Amino acid sequence: MKISEKVRRRYMSVLAALLMVPCLNLMQTQAAARIDTEADCSLTVSVDIIRGADGSNEEYLEDFNQMHIPVSVYKVADVDATGQRYTPIEPFTGLDFADLNSDHKAESAAARWRELAEGAEKIRAEKLQAGEPLEAAGKAVLEKEEGSIEAARGTIKGLKPGMYLVAPEASYSPDYTVQYRFTPYLTALPGSEYALTGAGSDEWVYDVVIGLKPNAVPLYGRLNITKILREYNETLGPATFVFQVTGADENGITAYEEVVSLTFEAAGSDTVTLDGIPAGLTVTVTEVYSGASYTIEGSATDSALVWSGEAVSAGLSGEASVTFTNRYSGGNRGGYGVTNHFESDGEGGWIWENPTTAPEE
Numbered sequence: 001m002k003i004s005e006k007v008r009r010r011y012m013s014v015l016a017a018l019l020m021v022p023c024l025n026l027m028q029t030q031a032a033a034r035i036d037t038e039a040d041c042s043l044t045v046s047v048d049i050i051r052g053a054d055g056s057n058e059e060y061l062e063d064f065n066q067m068h069i070p071v072s073v074y075k076v077a078d079v080d081a082t083g084q085r086y087t088p089i090e091p092f093t094g095l096d097f098a099d100l101n102s103d104h105k106a107e108s109a110a111a112r113w114r115e116l117a118e119g120a121e122k123i124r125a126e127k128l129q130a131g132e133p134l135e136a137a138g139k140a141v142l143e144k145e146e147g148s149i150e151a152a153r154g155t156i157k158g159l160k161p162g163m164y165l166v167a168p169e170a171s172y173s174p175d176y177t178v179q180y181r182f183t184p185y186l187t188a189l190p191g192s193e194y195a196l197t198g199a200g201s202d203e204w205v206y207d208v209v210i211g212l213k214p215n216a217v218p219l220y221g222r223l224n225i226t227k228i229l230r231e232y233n234e235t236l237g238p239a240t241f242v243f244q245v246t247g248a249d250e251n252g253i254t255a256y257e258e259v260v261s262l263t264f265e266a267a268g269s270d271t272v273t274l275d276g277i278p279a280g281l282t283v284t285v286t287e288v289y290s291g292a293s294y295t296i297e298g299s300a301t302d303s304a305l306v307w308s309g310e311a312v313s314a315g316l317s318g319e320a321s322v323t324f325t326n327r328y329s330g331g332n333r334g335g336y337g338v339t340n341h342f343e344s345d346g347e348g349g350w351i352w353e354n355p356t357t358a359p360e361e
Contacts, residue, residue: 003190176311
């Protein structure tokens, strides 16, 4: 599995969600042409690749070039021939489009569109949860086209004029280290340059192109460390085994560190599980303490690649696991111990949590 430099950056910060202003921003009453309400429209949906130092998602281009993103559209309202009046249809009749074009301030208009889109998506989600999924007016799978500069795109044809809810499905990067979420929004068919910007041509465009803004959410996985103790000396008492865990990306940059231990009071096996490890990291586990009278069989170090829980559920791989085996070496010294834990105090210092220290009353 190829993990690029972007993996490390994903765990430093998460790409902020970007809500696009819908295709129909401010419908202008001056638009002279009338809509052919019986015409067929098409909607082409693509993934926007933002380039630039601020808010850039170009680092995810490699993912988008390989991904397949399902998108469904649902008709929310009919439109009259003027392109100004929208009448909601079932089950979206509770949405109010009456004041949609009353505010000519772009910021206020965008907020109103988000509110309507959220309302429409809530209705769709409630129907789905109730076991009454809505029938989509059209579907497409966004994918890389041969020779295209677009990361992924798809076209839905045969849509009648009206207002539509565009609902992309959350999708995973090919290595399942990131989930991409796309905020549902509303768009109008047909559209026009004048309707969108308040300037330019008022000719209605029946083949509309829109772009999705991705929100990248890092995924995490688990590591299982299993210790097998073949022999145990009861006279020596409990035996503790300590493990140093380090996770690094493909460039060898450390992005995760932890220390854990297992204590035995009899021969057998036991497992400690670490959660919340960034998916895509290679973890190296070293048994740094084996007790004074116990010897490890084989190497004291092992490594594993951490897959996200979603990748495991999809059957791509199992959880990352390593196993160490020890035997009694014939010594007469006990090997009990504790694992200290340190937490940042947020001011450049560290707080020591000593499990042997009783809390103050």
